[in-house]
Amino acid sequence: MSTPANFEVEGPAGSISGADIGPRDGGTGLPVVLVHGINMSRDVWTEVADILLADRRVVTFDLRGHGESDKGGPFTADDYADDALAVMDARGIDRAHVVGTSFGGSTAAAMAVKAPERVATVSSFGGALAVEGLDLDGAIGFMRSVGVRDFFASFLPQGSFAPGTDQALLDRALDAASVDRDVQTVIDVTTTALSSDTTALAQAVTVPALVVTGEHDMTCPVPAGAAVAEALRTPHVVMAGRGHVVSMEDPARVAALIEQHIAAHDS
Numbered sequence: 001m002s003t004p005a006n007f008e009v010e011g012p013a014g015s016i017s018g019a020d021i022g023p024r025d026g027g028t029g030l031p032v033v034l035v036h037g038i039n040m041s042r043d044v045w046t047e048v049a050d051i052l053l054a055d056r057r058v059v060t061f062d063l064r065g066h067g068e069s070d071k072g073g074p075f076t077a078d079d080y081a082d083d084a085l086a087v088m089d090a091r092g093i094d095r096a097h098v099v100g101t102s103f104g105g106s107t108a109a110a111m112a113v114k115a116p117e118r119v120a121t122v123s124s125f126g127g128a129l130a131v132e133g134l135d136l137d138g139a140i141g142f143m144r145s146v147g148v149r150d151f152f153a154s155f156l157p158q159g160s161f162a163p164g165t166d167q168a169l170l171d172r173a174l175d176a177a178s179v180d181r182d183v184q185t186v187i188d189v190t191t192t193a194l195s196s197d198t199t200a201l202a203q204a205v206t207v208p209a210l211v212v213t214g215e216h217d218m219t220c221p222v223p224a225g226a227a228v229a230e231a232l233r234t235p236h237v238v239m240a241g242r243g244h245v246v247s248m249e250d251p252a253r254v255a256a257l258i259e260q261h262i263a264a265h266d267s
């Protein structure tokens with residue numbers, strides 16, 4: 001059995017909190033770095049990590065502005081990539097497979113462009129190059145009026161999960177989005193990500209890529225995922241019956257897709 005090594009490392013914007021686990025059964029493949037999306041935490045990867053660590057060393061961490069990490073910005077994909085690379089440096093990881101969910105997919109792409117020698121593959125689950133048709137000003141106004149927790153309580157069931165999702169998963173996601181996070185931090189994080197267009201970044205990635213979207217993803221819907229796959233020059237996988245946070249909704253399927261992808265590119 002492998003014991004999780006919880007850590008805190010100093011990143012470009014302050015302390016970064018995470019966990020370094022496995023492999024449980026003595027695997028020899030490259031480590032996997034799991035990157036969450038905006039207004040999430042590393043908890044989004046808990047069940048997937050537990051499956052992967054049977055054969056892989058797995059690192060999860062909270063991006064700046066999230067979870068137990070320091071809350072200072074800025075909050076671009078490039079800044080988040082600096083956090084991830086700082087974690088790899090501190091944990092002695094020269095090269096890894098990088099898997100991101102939502103805006104974490106853009107972070108993975110930024111890492112692959114910034115340090116291609118350190119990223120063996122990238123994977124994007126529920127990602128998009130740009131978010132269209134969103135009333136950002138209206139959302140920010142609503143958040144200011146009701147507060148962080150009530151805002152996400154109204155949004156997450158429809159925006160982030162497929163119909164019929166277990167309430168326990170919704171509660172975990174709500175905690176990750178709201179606990180110890182003030183309104184201005186959430187606004188800064190959200191505005192930066194939702195105002196970004198990472199098309200050029202994705203097109204510059206040269207390592208093998210996997211792109212997956214949930215059928216019922218309302219935040220980054222299937223056409224948005226297809227655009228990511230086109231930019232990364234890879235097929236697009238659609239997970240039937242799932243929403244935006246597929247890593248929590250169907251961790252076994254997500255882990256299987258990751259394992260299949262990275263096993264072909266360990267060398």
